[in-house]
Amino acid sequence: MPSYLITGVSRGIGYEFLRQYSSDPNNTVIGLVRDKPATDKKVAEDPDLKGRSNIHILEADVAKYNDLQNAAAHTANITGGSLDYIIANAAFLTQFDAYDPIGKLGEQPEELTKTLSDLFEVNVIANVHLFNLFLPLILKGNAKKVIAISTGLADPDFTSKYDLTTGSLYSASKAALNMIVAKFSAQYKADGVLFLAISPGLVDVGHYDNATPEQLQGFGGLVAKFLEYAPHFKGPITPEQSVTAVRKVIAEASVEKGNGGAFLSHLGNKQWF
Numbered sequence: 001m002p003s004y005l006i007t008g009v010s011r012g013i014g015y016e017f018l019r020q021y022s023s024d025p026n027n028t029v030i031g032l033v034r035d036k037p038a039t040d041k042k043v044a045e046d047p048d049l050k051g052r053s054n055i056h057i058l059e060a061d062v063a064k065y066n067d068l069q070n071a072a073a074h075t076a077n078i079t080g081g082s083l084d085y086i087i088a089n090a091a092f093l094t095q096f097d098a099y100d101p102i103g104k105l106g107e108q109p110e111e112l113t114k115t116l117s118d119l120f121e122v123n124v125i126a127n128v129h130l131f132n133l134f135l136p137l138i139l140k141g142n143a144k145k146v147i148a149i150s151t152g153l154a155d156p157d158f159t160s161k162y163d164l165t166t167g168s169l170y171s172a173s174k175a176a177l178n179m180i181v182a183k184f185s186a187q188y189k190a191d192g193v194l195f196l197a198i199s200p201g202l203v204d205v206g207h208y209d210n211a212t213p214e215q216l217q218g219f220g221g222l223v224a225k226f227l228e229y230a231p232h233f234k235g236p237i238t239p240e241q242s243v244t245a246v247r248k249v250i251a252e253a254s255v256e257k258g259n260g261g262a263f264l265s266h267l268g269n270k271q272w273f
């Protein structure tokens with residue numbers, strides 16, 4: 001019975017991970033959310049997910065260490081003390097740096113500091129604690145795979161080659177997460193644990209639904225660069241397409257194949273879109 005711990009399953013890509021992994025009744029899927037009643041209701045009203053007894057929703061703000069400690073203890077109770085997979089999907093996402101370049105953000109120094117601090121708290125520090133607290137369970141599991149959901153925007157070569165100014169602070173937090181993954185891999189590869197950062201591609205989860213025409217124009221500039229990078233780019237993919245692809249990468253990657261500590265796309269390589 002493979003077991004999965006997925007953070008941030010309330011919506012977006014995390015909810016799709018919950019949907020896809022729980023479609024196999026042999027899987028035990030534990031989802032962490034900040035608002036358990038809301039996610040329980042959403043699952044109960046979802047024609048696909050309702051009645052799936054292999055879904056366990058636990059309440060945890062990943063930025064709160066005690067919440068993660070409690071979640072690890074609950075997870076051990078559910079699984080009998082082991083865990084096969086961690087999907088560290090939850091992230092702090094912000095509109096603050098979504099359109100303006102980093103030099104322009106500097107005109108709002110206090111908001112810049114606050115945003116960068118929030119980004120590192122959730123996207124970096126929380127995942128360090130998550131990995132450390134759940135590692136005893138992973139070491140007792142069979143698959144021993146720890147996945148961090150990153151972004152292609154955290155690739156410095158990609159950024160420099162195409163002068164990608166968008167999402168500077170967010171990208172920096174994910175680049176730090178990639179390094180954390182590499183460091184955990186450096187320590188635990190010898191124990192057979194695969195640590196891997198995976199970008200899910202550009203996925204439509206409704207983030208730009210409320211963008212102003214001016215903001216969309218800025219986003220259009222980014223899309224033009226994506227087209228230069230990948231002429232086949234046809235716009236964002238659906239969460240279903242993304243998670244299907246990411247699951248394949250997770251299934252195929254291994255320490256033995258040399259994937260420990262790597263940073264791959266949903267295509268299993270460095271092609272981000």
Ligand SMILES: NC(=O)c1ccc[n+]([C@@H]2O[C@H](COP(=O)([O-])OP(=O)(O)OC[C@H]3O[C@@H](n4cnc5c(N)ncnc54)[C@H](OP(=O)(O)O)[C@@H]3O)[C@@H](O)[C@H]2O)c1
Pocket residue numbers: 007008009010011012013014032033034035060061062063088089090091092093122149150151152199200201202203204205
């Ligand atoms: N969409 C894309 O194109 C794209 C591209 C590259 C990478 N990614 C990555 O994919 C992952 C999922 O993003 P998404 O696009 O699905 O975004 P999303 O729909 O905004 O989902 C973000 C999730 O993270 C959760 N979360 C945020 N802060 C949390 C906290 N402190 N504790 C617990 N949960 C928390 C949210 O829960 P609440 O409902 O409680 O807020 C939500 O479930 C992220 O790591 C993101 O960086 C996405």
